[in-house]
Amino acid sequence: MKNLILVLLLSYSIFGFAQKVSSYRLTKEEIIQRELDGVSDIPIYKAFEYQDKGGVYELLFCENQKTISKKDTLNTKIQAISTINDHGGFLEKWRINDLLESTEPKETNIWFWTKYCSTKDLDADGYIEPIIVYGTRNENDEIKRVKIIAVYKNKKYVIRAVECDLDYCRSFKKDQNWNTLPQKVKSYVDQLVVKIRKEQGLLLKDG
16 A cells, blocks of 8 residues: 555656646747747747746747848847746846858858757756757858757857868867766757758768
8 A cells, every 4th residue: 555655656746747847939929928029129039938847937039130031031140038937027047149250151141940949858857958059141042150059057058060161161069068968968969960960961060
């Protein structure tokens, strides 16, 4: 009987623990209702709400939409902002800023690759580890830079890649602290890199 009670308690704890982690995309109406449109001075491209043991968070992907045409929307700068609900307001947890760099050929667009971004609990510790991916294109319509950022316990761990036909100008660098990430997080990103290579025809390697 004691064993049965223990199993039931463990099952309940695991079920309750699993329920604490969730994530979904916010509609435009929900963004306005939550007054998130005033968090950044850059227009919100997409927004997500996720919940884990730490609380309820909003993740905003902002792109400045500098040039809008029928063919494409071009951005010169982007922001990703994570906030947590705090007594009816928002407390910023972390922020990512980037913009076009002066390169040859010239960069013309920077954007979030939201199909490769995620808000999942990768190491099953009850906390979500956001993965943020964005890239740039140049005037020859070639992908130039790719950044993959893993956020673990509100600290950013970055992979910086530069695509180039020539070995000397191609690079793929991980932050020095990358190996301090949990193995499950690193493995997830490794698989993501393989996926991006395959789907986008990129090298994503050093030299």
